[in-house]
Amino acid sequence: MTQLEVRELADKKQDSIVLHLLLTNRCNLQCNHCCNDSQAGEPEGLSMEICKSLADSCRPAGVTAVHFTGGEVTLRRDLVTCIEHFAAVGIKPGFFTNGINVSDQLLQELDGRISAVSVSVDGPQQHHDYLRALPGAFDRTIRFIARVKDMGWHCLVQCTVTQGNLRQLDKVAEWAESLGLSRLHFTPLELAGRATVMPERERLTVKDLHLLFDTIARLKGDYPEMEIGLRGMSDTTFIREHPCNVYACQGSCHEGRSSFPRDLVITSDGTVYPLIKDLHPFFQLGNVNNRPLSDLVQEFERSDRFMVFQLLCKYVFQEMISHYPYPLFPWLASLGLASRSEKFWSSIGRTMPPIEGGHRVLSLD
Ligand SMILES: C[S@@+](CC[C@H](N)C(=O)[O-])C[C@H]1O[C@@H](n2cnc3c(N)ncnc32)[C@H](O)[C@@H]1O
Ligand code: SF4
Numbered sequence: 001m002t003q004l005e006v007r008e009l010a011d012k013k014q015d016s017i018v019l020h021l022l023l024t025n026r027c028n029l030q031c032n033h034c035c036n037d038s039q040a041g042e043p044e045g046l047s048m049e050i051c052k053s054l055a056d057s058c059r060p061a062g063v064t065a066v067h068f069t070g071g072e073v074t075l076r077r078d079l080v081t082c083i084e085h086f087a088a089v090g091i092k093p094g095f096f097t098n099g100i101n102v103s104d105q106l107l108q109e110l111d112g113r114i115s116a117v118s119v120s121v122d123g124p125q126q127h128h129d130y131l132r133a134l135p136g137a138f139d140r141t142i143r144f145i146a147r148v149k150d151m152g153w154h155c156l157v158q159c160t161v162t163q164g165n166l167r168q169l170d171k172v173a174e175w176a177e178s179l180g181l182s183r184l185h186f187t188p189l190e191l192a193g194r195a196t197v198m199p200e201r202e203r204l205t206v207k208d209l210h211l212l213f214d215t216i217a218r219l220k221g222d223y224p225e226m227e228i229g230l231r232g233m234s235d236t237t238f239i240r241e242h243p244c245n246v247y248a249c250q251g252s253c254h255e256g257r258s259s260f261p262r263d264l265v266i267t268s269d270g271t272v273y274p275l276i277k278d279l280h281p282f283f284q285l286g287n288v289n290n291r292p293l294s295d296l297v298q299e300f301e302r303s304d305r306f307m308v309f310q311l312l313c314k315y316v317f318q319e320m321i322s323h324y325p326y327p328l329f330p331w332l333a334s335l336g337l338a339s340r341s342e343k344f345w346s347s348i349g350r351t352m353p354p355i356e357g358g359h360r361v362l363s364l365d
Helices: 003-011 048-061 079-087 104-110 125-131 137-150 169-178 193-197 206-222 236-241 293-301 304-321 331-339 342-347
Strands: 017-024 063-070 094-097 117-120 155-161 183-188 227-230 263-266 271-274
Touching: 017 048, 048 063, 048 079, 048 293, 063 079, 079 104, 104 137, 117 137, 125 137, 137 155, 155 169, 169 183, 169 206, 183 206, 206 227, 236 304, 263 293, 271 293, 293 304, 304 331, 304 342, 331 342
Parallel strands: 017 063, 017 263, 063 094, 094 117, 117 155, 155 183, 183 227
Antiparallel strands: 263 271
16 A cells, blocks of 8 residues: 555545455466465355345445455356445446456446446566456457447556566556556555465565555656555555554554444455455455355454454554564554464464464564
8 A cells, every 4th residue: 555545545435435345256267376276166246135134234334445356256146136236235346357358338328337446467568467367368358348448437456566567667657558547556466265275486575565656656756647555555654643543543643533344345255354355364344245244343342352353453453563674564454464473472472373274374584
């Protein structure tokens, strides 16, 4: 997150929650870097009955914006019905897509019903096709962008950065400008899902992250008309001065922000997490297949899990941010890491609850 984005976050209304909904984990691609392990053959995801009850409980839960992601949400035949349920409660969702195989009919049906579309373009053609594990993927996605631009949609380009395209981001910005695109966001490769088994040479070191930061600062100067953002990284100084933006207020920051997480993630099996799905399962709010979201939010706010969530944020703030020597801090990834480390749990006098299934246990040492 850039300083600007952190400030925008600070400007959000205290009770407004952004919901990131993984509508399906099924995908028409099997990208090498996919943090969600998405692929063909995965279950379709939340039933339409649950999507409707989720939409109904958004307002009572304090949700004001919804982003659909996955998997590939355009594979869901009932996508438009789902969007209508959210429209009925006054929420126009945005969605992420790889732009592969989206039919004209679906585009026509979505027209006017969505707030924005984020399309993934991971750098120059060769690198994009490699990450997407599909020759020709780049050209297909570019054709998709041209179609949605013709329809007048707000289109944001989302570019994942690895070693393979880190030094070619100028080309991405040049290309975005040539297509008349006004929003370009970069996300450093996150080590989750299939990205954990990618070749070591694709990973970004701390030094690379700083080259990325410098590159973005330069691109912002070169393309003043374009909104160029960096996801997953937060401005270290701003967080230090305003800990309540990361739910870690110690009384030193007086913005008086709500300590309740302003982002919720719902995975394709209905599990609700505060902020990111990589947190230790202890922090789950519950499952929307069993309870309305509004109940889960209210219960969480009164629970021991919420108190521990705040302790986790304070721990990351004290132990990691306060001495961090670099201008950008990977706050979300650090929360995920700390939540699954023995060091955090022993710092609050508890034993780390056991982790079932695929969650990794990590050490901060
Ligand atoms: C999980 S995808 C789902 C939406 C859609 N299928 C797509 O690819 O745009 C959402 C975004 O996360 C990005 N992404 C996937 N794995 C990632 C990783 N390991 N690190 C950073 N971004 C990642 C994708 O490139 C995409 O921009
Ligand atoms: S990154 Fe997107 S397109 Fe690629 S496998 Fe994951 S969900 Fe599918």
